[in-house]
Amino acid sequence: MMDSHLPSNPTSSTHDAQDPLDPLATAAGRNGATGLAERLAELRAWLADDLEALEQAVAGVHAGPDGAPRTDLDLAERSAAWLLGRPGKRIRPLCVMLAARLGGRGLDRTVRDLAVAAELVHAATLLHDDVIDEGDDRRGAPAARVLYGNSASILGGDHLLTLALRRVAGTAPHTVLVALLDVIAEMVRAEAVQLERRGRFEPSREAYLSVIEGKTAALFRWGFWAGGMAAELPQPALEALSGAGLALGMAFQLVDDAIDLESDGRDSGKTPFADLREGKLTWPLVVAVDRDPGLAEEIRGRIAEGGAGIDAGLVARVRRTGGIEATRTFAAEQAQLAAAHLEVLPAGQARRALQTVVDTALRRSK
Amino acid sequence: MMDSHLPSNPTSSTHDAQDPLDPLATAAGRNGATGLAERLAELRAWLADDLEALEQAVAGVHAGPDGAPRTDLDLAERSAAWLLGRPGKRIRPLCVMLAARLGGRGLDRTVRDLAVAAELVHAATLLHDDVIDEGDDRRGAPAARVLYGNSASILGGDHLLTLALRRVAGTAPHTVLVALLDVIAEMVRAEAVQLERRGRFEPSREAYLSVIEGKTAALFRWGFWAGGMAAELPQPALEALSGAGLALGMAFQLVDDAIDLESDGRDSGKTPFADLREGKLTWPLVVAVDRDPGLAEEIRGRIAEGGAGIDAGLVARVRRTGGIEATRTFAAEQAQLAAAHLEVLPAGQARRALQTVVDTALRRSK
Numbered sequence A, B: 001m002m003d004s005h006l007p008s009n010p011t012s013s014t015h016d017a018q019d020p021l022d023p024l025a026t027a028a029g030r031n032g033a034t035g036l037a038e039r040l041a042e043l044r045a046w047l048a049d050d051l052e053a054l055e056q057a058v059a060g061v062h063a064g065p066d067g068a069p070r071t072d073l074d075l076a077e078r079s080a081a082w083l084l085g086r087p088g089k090r091i092r093p094l095c096v097m098l099a100a101r102l103g104g105r106g107l108d109r110t111v112r113d114l115a116v117a118a119e120l121v122h123a124a125t126l127l128h129d130d131v132i133d134e135g136d137d138r139r140g141a142p143a144a145r146v147l148y149g150n151s152a153s154i155l156g157g158d159h160l161l162t163l164a165l166r167r168v169a170g171t172a173p174h175t176v177l178v179a180l181l182d183v184i185a186e187m188v189r190a191e192a193v194q195l196e197r198r199g200r201f202e203p204s205r206e207a208y209l210s211v212i213e214g215k216t217a218a219l220f221r222w223g224f225w226a227g228g229m230a231a232e233l234p235q236p237a238l239e240a241l242s243g244a245g246l247a248l249g250m251a252f253q254l255v256d257d258a259i260d261l262e263s264d265g266r267d268s269g270k271t272p273f274a275d276l277r278e279g280k281l282t283w284p285l286v287v288a289v290d291r292d293p294g295l296a297e298e299i300r301g302r303i304a305e306g307g308a309g310i311d312a313g314l315v316a317r318v319r320r321t322g323g324i325e326a327t328r329t330f331a332a333e334q335a336q337l338a339a340a341h342l343e344v345l346p347a348g349q350a351r352r353a354l355q356t357v358v359d360t361a362l363r364r365s366k
Helices: A022-030 A034-060 A075-085 A091-102 A109-133 A144-148 A150-171 A174-197 A205-230 A235-262 A283-291 A295-304 A312-320 A323-343 A349-363 B022-030 B034-060 B075-085 B091-102 B109-132 B144-148 B150-171 B174-197 B205-230 B235-262 B283-291 B295-304 B312-320 B323-343 B349-363
Strands: none
Touching: A034 A075, A034 A091, A034 A109, A034 A349, A075 A109, A075 A144, A075 A150, A075 B174, A091 A109, A091 A205, A091 A235, A091 A349, A109 A144, A109 A150, A109 A174, A109 A205, A109 B150, A144 A150, A150 A174, A150 B109, A150 B150, A150 B174, A174 A205, A174 B075, A174 B150, A205 A235, A205 A283, A235 A283, A235 A312, A235 A323, A235 A349, A283 A295, A283 A312, A283 A323, A295 A312, A312 A323, A323 A349, B034 B075, B034 B091, B034 B109, B034 B349, B075 B109, B075 B144, B075 B150, B091 B109, B091 B205, B091 B235, B091 B349, B109 B144, B109 B150, B109 B174, B109 B205, B144 B150, B150 B174, B174 B205, B205 B235, B205 B283, B235 B283, B235 B312, B235 B323, B235 B349, B283 B295, B283 B312, B283 B323, B295 B312, B312 B323, B323 B349
16 A cells, blocks of 8 residues: 555566566656656666665575575465565665665665665555555555465564564664664554545645655655665765655655556556545545545545446546646655755766656656 | 453553452462462562553553643554553563562663563554454453454554564663564464464474464563563573573463363353364364374364354363363473573572462463
């Protein structure tokens, strides 16, 4: 529930079969942003070894001492390994790696462990969220809870959370671990608030912004900051990185919200209108319900009728309010804010790459 | 799943209405262990202030800066506060406090935070386990998942786990936090193995022992050790404390297993035969299935018939194998092992109190 994930070949669960930047590149290319596609190609060439090492490190989470996948995984580990084996965007670990590169630190053990930890925390929340949301699909394949059961998915999330924290504890200063714990606390609180407000459709901008900061942006903020910490960047640079990460995370979630209502599902690989069906308050709905006050009541009624109630007519009414455009605009403003933070950081390939990530996150359509 | 909990007045959720040692004292008294009852009275008098402070600290987890209960709890916090507000045995925090006292360290902030963390980790696992086991009752009242829903119970567990880790991170050396993370990893793995083996009734002693060490004894071991660490006890004393905690935890879980089959539910406050109904492999069943090989098949068939299949006749057949007595004997051996570890520690009131906790855990009948 943190963000959507891209479809991929459901029969493949190998890591090296997928270039993690492909989804971003495809998304950018489809939007006709040619300059962006070139910058992505540059980023990919520059980071080819790092991205390969990252995938190996993610696969290595459930590997034995010889590097081969362990065959004695317990049920929690199997559900976790299933999710990790599906190709994702890996945008959070990418942010950690690039922030470290900004301070001249390559993908050594510490940076790699911090990057992997960001992905593991994200994956842990997906395993719990899919139980909470009764989600059936994830990363273009059946959710772990469908294959292994809700209980295995709950324990799989606990397992990944613990693994992430142990990894950070083993490699980074105490403050980095404490900051990650604070972020996890924010994520849990945001999920709880979202759960409680579900189905109400109260157009509360404050509540919405607080929820997406907690559920999505806080981990981006930590990833940028932790990468900078690993590179021992000075305090002003760390603050700029935190600001950029937070703004990117907000933009990322806003785009996710827009995609839920933009797509008819043919192209996005997502179940269309999933957020709407689940009664989640997204930014397009905040705007729509504000501009068309009868809409909240109407949506509540349709949800009560079940999935069939959410039809093209209702979505058209939401779209007519201009809520989706307002959301894309808001996301663009957050991306500009991220860019402004990046401006004060040392110029070079790493900063250019971070800007490319921001631009790509904004323009993606899936 | 970790252990059973005692019934109490379901209309009361205040903390000071309950002396946390009452359940232990009652259990000891009923077993006619008069000397033990006297030692418990001594322990209670000695620790009266500490026990009161502990209850206040547990209640304070969801209190505002003025100490009053917060009124703005989110859904995760409400489900967690509900469980914490039910009186439990508090045996894990008691172990932390007594281990610290053994090194001459009273209930200062660090010891209190470590003690509370032990209770929070335990409570977190209960919130997740009740979802996994579909448990309806907990500590003599409806489980949090019944009142607030499975999703709130999952997030409540995540919340308490994070809270416990932040508390330890804020007050104890890094190694104490890392050790707790290792314990949580053990707990998750044990739960996963137990979940996977459920309903099979394979009389594997190794699998059983590994599961109860992970799910119950590891946290006792950490509690003893962490209290000793806070008191800066020397390495041999820390090892003795770890050994004592591990053995006490094993004894505690073995007694829990026995109680599940001993009780008819009138006196224990537990649903009788809950473990058996859930298909959990407990030590009495390990022994029973070993001695009466047709029993595993019989139990599997009865469970398939639903709850009504687990009747007095089946339980009588299990009891006839002597599995319960064997379990009580095994628990007594573990208690003796704990006592042997305690013997090498400095004599005095704290050591006597730890021995009292061991003896009481062994003799309880609920």
